Amino acid sequence: MSESNECRSDAAAYVLGSLEQGEAEAFRRHLASCVVCRDEVAAFQQAVDLLPMAAPQYPLPRGLRRRVLRELRAERRATPPDVGRRRPAPSLFGMEIRRPALVLGVLLFAALATVGALELASSGSSGVRIIQASVTGSAGHAELRLSGGRAELIVSRLPPPPLGHVYEVWLTHGRRPPSPTNVLFSVTSTGSGDVGVPGDLRGVSEILVTPEPIGGSRAPTHTPVIVARLA
């Protein structure tokens, strides 16, 4: 996209999150080289940042604060801050720990750009386990964080799902077909997102993410873009 009135017409829709996925990606690339659009985006962002204040203001529901803080304390107990906070290079005793990925369905994923599955940290006394997931088809990053019986999938630099789709999370038990969860998500403009993985993970061998039509599917319709291997 060259610098023109046409590209500038996308800036407002981009800041409002209203461009189609492909358009948004193209516009993001365009921003790297167009100072006019960067200025326009920065200016519009100021106005859009204020839009939430235009919503009618309601008092905070009783009990919501207590609920959020209770959850937070429970997480804190399960995850001491120095262990649970994500860092660029997880380490133990100051040494980066990496162990080679287990080979994941070579025939299925050989053609895809797979980032190996690495188990970076394991429980010990904190009960925290972080599993690096395989991300296929993009330079994105995904990890699964297990603590206190809860699992959370955290992604970054993941492209948005195709137009009219969302990402859906699946659980695989051994050789059985993946079973759907009720977790559908998208990612922010920077490709970030995190979602809780519901249900009992006992017996779960893999957690998968596939793009699915909005509303989700009962069986995967696309190849997984994320595979986190538990067993």
Added chain:
Amino acid sequence: MQLVRDGEAGAFEVIFDRHAQRAFSLAYRMCGRRALAEDVVQEAFLSLWRSGARYDPARGSVRSWVLSVVHNRAIDAFRREAVKESRDVRDDRLVERTPSLLLTQTEVERRDDAQQVRSALGELPAEQQQVIELAYFGGFTHSQIAETLGLPAGTVKGRMRLGLTKMRLVLGERSGVML
């Protein structure tokens, strides 16, 4: 924020107390259901707690960061719940309807800020206000809006641009809002 990054729950409570009401109001405006809005706020704040290290002051205020996470979560939630058809919010607990004497100073300030921003939005020509609200609070793409309104996509984008430009000008003239 540094304390939140370091895992200080007390610092996080300060962030929660400062931004939770606006977060809930935004979620409720978008989802139209109190229970779903509460879930969105809870998910958003827990996600913020877990990802405090990702906050970059160079990219905006803490308020913008918090509200953008709530906005994204709300869009995810109504994609999941398919509640777009029933998002007409009616509720007598509106802070706007509460007499000032019953509100805290902070609530009065928030109400006044909200009224200023809403007034700026209200000053836009109806067709510009409509596309901005559908995009931001409705989570619709410009193509969906164009289809719904029977307009060319370029017209929708043009109205968004004109509307945001005017909002900036109006709000820029009113000190105290553009924080």
